[in-house]
Amino acid sequence: MATQICPNCKVDSFNWKVDEEESPLTIWDCGNCNYRAFENESDEQNCSKCGKKTESKLKDDKKEYWWCSNCNTTEIIKTAPNNVYKK
Numbered sequence: 001m002a003t004q005i006c007p008n009c010k011v012d013s014f015n016w017k018v019d020e021e022e023s024p025l026t027i028w029d030c031g032n033c034n035y036r037a038f039e040n041e042s043d044e045q046n047c048s049k050c051g052k053k054t055e056s057k058l059k060d061d062k063k064e065y066w067w068c069s070n071c072n073t074t075e076i077i078k079t080a081p082n083n084v085y086k087k
């Protein structure tokens with residue numbers, strides 16, 4: 001599968017996987033900076049920049065944001081330290 005640009009370090013080594021034991025959400029891992037984020041696949045929208053429906057909602061331990069895998073735009077939704085994601 002193709003890697004994406006990591007929103008954290010901007011290197012093309014961002015990869016997703018599904019591991020039901022770790023999380024019900026899609027897990028994104030960066031092979032370069034070890035950044036990890038979770039994607040809720042039910043949250044998808046058209047990117048405000050490129051217009052494609054490739055913008056997903058990602059969440060890491062510090063923030064939640066929209067990330068477009070096509071043009072690599074990120075838009076912070078909220079920052080919430082210690083906020084546990086509930087589906």
Ligand SMILES: [Zn+2]
Binds near residue numbers: 007010011
């Ligand atoms: Zn990275």
Ligand SMILES: [Zn+2]
Binds near residue numbers: 051068071
């Ligand atoms: Zn876009």
